[in-house]
């Protein structure tokens with residue numbers, strides 16, 4: 001199986017040297033657990049290797065805000081923007097409530113950019129807009145994505161204590177959980193690989209750290 005390095009320090013050794021390529025991977029976590037940071041590092045790793053990346057923002061963060069957020073990280077280079085990493089705002093399409101419009105824009109952007117790496121962050125707000133059409137939208141979306149030679153990260157925003165959004169879990173090839181815990185009296189963050197198609201992946205929670213220089217890092221110790 002072909003694999004693509006995640007760019008997240010410490011993660012590839014947990015998943016047999018990278019994410020399956022092509023594939024669709026869900027990165028799930030409550031707000032502030034590091035989903036967007038994770039996805040940016042994934043795209044920057046690609047840019048470093050000469051691959052193209054496409055970042056779809058949904059209703060949560062406008063593109064100019066994302067650019068400001070991205071530029072703070074040590075691994076982000078200004079020259080990546082618009083050359084190696086293209087940002088597309090799906091806000092208007094999602095607000096229209098028409099799944100066809102959303103899929104059309106995704107397809108058109110992919111055809112223009114021809115990315116090896118794609119991010120949709122977060123996918124769950126689409127569910128809040130589409131309601132009863134969400135499941136069939138996800139089915140169509142994953143079919144479209146599987147036609148492209150790319151690894152796609154979709155992020156899922158969940159309530160604290162919830163693991164992942166159930167609607168999308170069935171359609172993805174892998175699930176990475178970002179977790180918050182209060183167990184030791186202080187707030188700690190963890191990563192867990194819940195599933196990864198065709199991969200003998202590690203089980204259990206791994207401590208993570210988030211910093212400006214490195215973004216999200218998986219630490220050696222396992223819990």
Ligand SMILES: Nc1ncnc2c1ncn2[C@@H]1O[C@H](COP(=O)(O)OP(=O)(O)O)[C@@H](O)[C@H]1O
Nearest residue numbers: 029030031032033034035036037038210211212
């Ligand atoms: N420059 C930074 N230095 C240290 N921690 C940061 C920095 N930027 C973000 N973080 C941490 O990452 C978290 C936000 O990550 P983010 O990727 O936006 O999460 P999510 O997308 O899951 O809401 C913040 O709550 C903060 O703890």
Ligand SMILES: [Mg+2]
Nearest residue numbers: 035036037121
């Ligand atoms: Mg985010």
